[in-house]
Amino acid sequence: xxxxxxxxxxxxxxxxxxxxxxxxxxxxxxxxxxxxxxxxxxxxxxxxxxxxxxxxxxxxxxxxxxxxxxxxxxxxxxxxxx
Amino acid sequence: xxxxxxxxxxxxxxxxxxxxxxxxxxxxxxxxxxxxxxxxxxxxxxxxxxxxxxxxxxxxxxxxxxxxxxxxxxxxxxxxxxxxxxxxxxxxxxxxxxxxxxxxxxxxxxxxxxxxxxxxxxxxxxxxxxxxxxxxxxxxxxxxxxxxxxxxxxxxxxxxxxxxxxxxxxxxxxxxxxxxxxxxxxxxxxxxxxxxxxx
Numbered sequence: 482x483x484x485x486x487x488x489x490x491x492x493x494x495x496x497x498x499x500x501x502x503x504x505x506x507x508x509x510x511x512x513x514x515x516x517x518x519x520x521x522x523x524x525x526x527x528x529x530x531x532x533x534x535x536x537x538x539x540x541x542x543x544x545x546x547x548x549x550x551x552x553x554x555x556x557x558x559x560x561x562x563x
Numbered sequence: 564x565x566x567x568x569x570x571x572x573x574x575x576x577x578x579x580x581x582x583x584x585x586x587x588x589x590x591x592x593x594x595x596x597x598x599x600x601x602x603x604x605x606x607x608x609x610x611x612x613x614x615x616x617x618x619x620x621x622x623x624x625x626x627x628x629x630x631x632x633x634x635x636x637x638x639x640x641x642x643x644x645x646x647x648x649x650x651x652x653x654x655x656x657x658x659x660x661x662x663x664x665x666x667x668x669x670x671x672x673x674x675x676x677x678x679x680x681x682x683x684x685x686x687x688x689x690x691x692x693x694x695x696x697x698x699x700x701x702x703x704x705x706x707x708x709x710x711x712x713x714x715x716x717x718x719x720x721x722x723x724x725x726x727x728x729x730x731x732x733x734x735x736x737x738x739x740x741x742x743x744x745x746x747x748x749x750x751x752x753x754x755x756x757x758x759x760x761x762x
Contacts (some may be wrong), residue, residue, distance in 0.1 A: 491670055495740045522678045523747070529680050530747040533687055534696055534715065542597045546611045550593060551586070553615045554622070559586030 486513050490520050498528065570634040577625045589618055592635055595717055596642045602712040603646035605701050613649065617642040632726045636719065639727040643709055650705060671744055675751030679758050686757055699749040703742055710735050711742035 490513055496502045497510050514521045542550065551560045573591070576584035593614055600613035620641050621628075628637055686692060703711060713724045714735065725735045 495736060519676050522676050523673045525678060525680050526751055527743060527747045530750050537693060537696060540598055540601050550615055554618055556586045556589060
């Protein structure tokens, strides 16, 4: 990740990963990736990182916390079991 | 997320002081508000308090909600402010250190350059890997974490995230890029060690 081209890639990486670069810039980036092992690793592992955090389980309010929430808002009469 | 249309009807009922609409609003939006609060505070009890504060404030201020943003975005904005107030009280040193926000300038140069993508799937799905990801998210600076949570974990658009955090669209983009790079860096250290141990 030492050259000006690597820096150029780093700056354009978000748009590249989102498919939001022009065909010309995309081709330029891919030519660079073909010849730069470090940048290829960064792009691949960044893609993998994104995929991993999208698979994280979603935390949920516990039933007790939900009960406290409705009570604190004076909405207990509307509380339904989940 | 439910459609903006159904939120619009809900807001009209909230404006009329309909208590059942308050309950519906909580039912619909408390899961997302809680997730944001938990990721921002890193603490279940604090997150629970933030959720309560968010809905109390929202119902009190509903007359000032003009619908320029979506209801969820507005609630996230209140939750973010409430979480930030708490963080400032508890950990003042960890909040609001201004950083470079111009895309490309001062971006951290990646230092972890081992390719760990070929590890077996079970290594990515392990509870240990998930815990490491959670730790990495928790370790993000507050400003980056707020953008990351809203944009990537809650699925708000760039524009909605900017609205919720009261920053520009460019700032959202820069912070998200920095957050992703920091997460990659930390996960790379973890998975590289794992790959070496398995070799």
